[in-house]
Amino acid sequence: MIELTNVHKSFGKVEVLKGITASVEKGEVVCIIGPSGSGKSTILRCINGLESYDSGDILVEGARVDRHAASIIAIRTQVSMVFQRFNLFPHRTALENVIEGPVYVKREPHAQAVERGHDLLAQVGLAEKADAYPPQLSGGQQQRVAIARALAMQPKAILFDEPTSALDPELVGDVLSVMRKLADDGMTMVVVTHEMGFARDVADRVLFIDGGVIVEQGAAKSVLNQPQHARTQDFLRRVLHPL
Amino acid sequence: MQAFWRDAVEFLPILMSGVALTIIVTIGSLLLSTTLGLVWALMRVSGIGVFAGFSAGLINVIRGIPIIVLLFYLYFVMPELGLTLTALQAAILGLGIAYSAYQAENFRAGIEAIDKGQIEAAQAIGMGWWQTMRRVVLPQAVRIVLPPYGNIMIMMLKDSSQASTITVAELALQGKLIASSTFKNTSVFTLVALMYLTMSIPLILLVRHFEKRAGQK
Numbered sequence: 001m002i003e004l005t006n007v008h009k010s011f012g013k014v015e016v017l018k019g020i021t022a023s024v025e026k027g028e029v030v031c032i033i034g035p036s037g038s039g040k041s042t043i044l045r046c047i048n049g050l051e052s053y054d055s056g057d058i059l060v061e062g063a064r065v066d067r068h069a070a071s072i073i074a075i076r077t078q079v080s081m082v083f084q085r086f087n088l089f090p091h092r093t094a095l096e097n098v099i100e101g102p103v104y105v106k107r108e109p110h111a112q113a114v115e116r117g118h119d120l121l122a123q124v125g126l127a128e129k130a131d132a133y134p135p136q137l138s139g140g141q142q143q144r145v146a147i148a149r150a151l152a153m154q155p156k157a158i159l160f161d162e163p164t165s166a167l168d169p170e171l172v173g174d175v176l177s178v179m180r181k182l183a184d185d186g187m188t189m190v191v192v193t194h195e196m197g198f199a200r201d202v203a204d205r206v207l208f209i210d211g212g213v214i215v216e217q218g219a220a221k222s223v224l225n226q227p228q229h230a231r232t233q234d235f236l237r238r239v240l241h242p243l
Numbered sequence: 244m245q246a247f248w249r250d251a252v253e254f255l256p257i258l259m260s261g262v263a264l265t266i267i268v269t270i271g272s273l274l275l276s277t278t279l280g281l282v283w284a285l286m287r288v289s290g291i292g293v294f295a296g297f298s299a300g301l302i303n304v305i306r307g308i309p310i311i312v313l314l315f316y317l318y319f320v321m322p323e324l325g326l327t328l329t330a331l332q333a334a335i336l337g338l339g340i341a342y343s344a345y346q347a348e349n350f351r352a353g354i355e356a357i358d359k360g361q362i363e364a365a366q367a368i369g370m371g372w373w374q375t376m377r378r379v380v381l382p383q384a385v386r387i388v389l390p391p392y393g394n395i396m397i398m399m400l401k402d403s404s405q406a407s408t409i410t411v412a413e414l415a416l417q418g419k420l421i422a423s424s425t426f427k428n429t430s431v432f433t434l435v436a437l438m439y440l441t442m443s444i445p446l447i448l449l450v451r452h453f454e455k456r457a458g459q460k
Contacts, residue, residue, distance in 0.1 A: 050363050077369040087364035091382050101368035104378055153368055 001026045001157060001188055002047060002079075007056035009042060016042050017053065018212040024157070029189045031199040031220065034209035035235060040192040041084075043209070044159045047190070048079045061156065077105060080150035084162040086142040088134040094121060094145045095130040098152045106153070113152070120148040124178050140171030144178055157188035164195055196239055200224045208232045250430035254421055261417030262438060268334050268403040268413055273396060275339025280346025285376065287351050298347070305344040310405050313337045318409040334406035342399055349391045353384035386457050393450030397443055404439075414438060 002024040009017040016039045024030050032040045045051040046058055049067035058065040060075050088097050098120055099113040108116075121127050124144035134142050143163055150158050160179065164172045176198050183189060183202045193199060199206055203220040208229070216229045227233045286298035305313075318333040328336065357380050365375040407416035418435035422428050 048367060050366060073369045073371065076367055081364075081367040083360060083364065083367075085360050087358075087360040089361065089364070089379055089383075100378065101370075104374060105369040149368070 001061055002190070003057070003059040004043070004047075005057045005059075007043075007046060007053050007058060009039075009046060009051070009053045016212050017046070019056070020209075020212075020214060021056075022207060022214060022217070024188060024190055026156075026188055027186045028205065029183045029187075029191065029203045030205045030207065031203040032190065032192045032207045032209060033194070033196070033199060033235070034207075034215075038209045039212045040209050041161050044081070044161050044190060044192055047159060048076050048081055050081075073105075077101070077153055078156045079159060080153050080155040080157075081159045081161065082143070082146050082150050082163050084165050086134070086139070086146045086166070088142055088146055088149070090134050093131050093133055094126065094137070094148075097134070097145055098148045101149065101153045117148070117152060120151050121145070123151070123181075124148045125174065138171060139167045140174045143167065143175045147175070147178055147182075151182075157190065158182070160189060160191040160193070162192050162194065164193070194239065196224060196236070208235065210235070247430050247433070250427055251434055254427075254431060254434060257421060258414060258417050258434060258438060261412060261414035262442070264331070264406075264411060264413040265400070265403050265415075265442070268331070268338065268406050268411065269396075269400045271335035272338035272342060272403070273399055275335060276342035276346045276395075276399070279339065279343035280350055283343060283347035284350035284354060287347065288354050289372070302344045302347055305341060308341075310338065310341045310402060311408055313341050314405060314409050330406070330410045333409055334403070334411045337409075338399065338402060338406070342395065342402075345395055346392075349388055349395065350384070353388035354380055356387050357383050389453040390450055390457055393446060393453050397446045397450070400442055400446065401439060 004020050004022045007017050007020040008015065020039075020043060022030075032043060034040050042051055046053045047060065047065065049065050049072040052067050060079055063071060063075060065075055066072060088094075089100065092100065095114065095117050098117040099108075099110075102108040102113040102116070103110055118127065118130060121130055124147055126141060126144055126148070129137060129141060129145070134145070137145065147158075147163075163179070164175050167175065172195070176195060179189070179191070179198070180202050191198075191203070199220055205217060206220045206223040207214050208216045208223060208227070208231075210231050216223055216227060216232045223232065224236065227236055283298045283302060286294040287302075289295060314333060314337040317328060317337045318330060321328060321333075354376075361379055361383065362375055365379040370378065403413060404415035406413050407419065410416070412420075414435055418431050422431040425431070
């Protein structure tokens with residue numbers, strides 16, 4: 001469903017992606033792990049065209065991603081994104097955030113979008129917060145609204161860019177359990193994360209990225225429990241046993 | 244003091260006709276400068292090189308020409324080029340163009356102050372450039388832009404007096420005409436000053452209201 005072939009990307013003189021080739025199947029949950037600055041987020045941002053790439057190909061359901069082409073709009077409505085800093089629209093309520101895309105991009109009838117919006121907020125455990133503005137919500141609640149906003153587009157896949165990194169530790173669980181439920185429901189997900197427990201329990205596959213290349217990939221449990229590559233072993237040791 | 248009140252009663256009706264023109268010039272040029280300023284600002288942030296360059300150049304040209312020269316140009320030079328404007332039209336057009344540069348810079352600052360994550364979130368749900376501006380960026384930028392916008396309104400009210408230089412009989416010119424025919428300079432110009440001040444006070448209060456509201460967030 002998502003295919004990357006030999007993707008290269010530089011910011012100025014710094015090459016952040018040095019030939020990434022990977023694919024994500026329908027219904028699969030793929031976690032991307034690796035040290036900061038390794039290019040994990042850039043991969044996600046290239047998939048929905050928030051970032052351009054210099055060479056190679058990214059295909060979503062067979063359509064080539066090109067952020068300057070008109071076709072990018074169609075791709076973005078199929079591949080939603082959840083951001084590290086939530087990026088909810090602060091001047092709109094939780095419900096308005098959720099229905100913004102369906103109503104103003106997909107031209108869904110307002111009443112229908114509102115009804116679905118309430119359902120989605122209920123699904124992420126925030127039914128009673130529909131009329132709250134983002135600054136009145138905790139980080140975990142904001143991120144769950146953001147997930148509802150992503151789901152409202154009825155996407156074929158969702159990209160999660162470190163969805164729990166900006167949260168207080170006690171709020172992480174709520175967001176992860178919503179994500180786990182999505183995975184159980186068969187949603188295609190690409191998740192950049194530092195939550196190794198989530199990756200181990202929920203992901204089908206894990207990609208370990210370092211220095212702009214995929215160092216190691218495979219079934220989540222085998223990569224995380226028996227990493228083959230020295231760099232993967234070193235990274236996991238640092239993450240799991242920081243002291 | 245008694246003489247002042249007598250003069251006030253006598254001159255006020257004439258000065259009020261000047262106030263009417265002052266308000267017309269101010270509102271007209273406010274509407275024009277806001278519209279043009281928004282266009283320049285959107286061109287500037289469009290990411291399209293030609294538009295951004297044109298807008299940046301135009302703003303600098305406008306800023307570099309005194310308002311009074313712009314007014315003279317519109318009123319005295321344009322007829323030679325085949326475009327004859329009434330004094331009122333020239334005044335509104337001149338002040339509107341002159342102030343569009345300041346409006347544009349204010350709007351641009353407001354737009355650029357919006358977190359980039361907001362724009363990315365809008366793009367990520369499939370919004371195009373215009374929709375992102377209209378639904379996400381501009382509604383948030385308004386809060387930031389309003390306090391300086393109020394100040395610009397006050398400045399425009401006062402600068403509308405420059406229309407007197409091209410024969411628009413607004414408040415300042417009416418005052419000058421009365422003063423030069425009656426020699427009651429003190430009474431007349433005190434009245435004129437008080438009338439400008441009276442018109443500014445609601446605007447000053449409005450700015451304070453905007454600032455308070457912007458401060459709440």
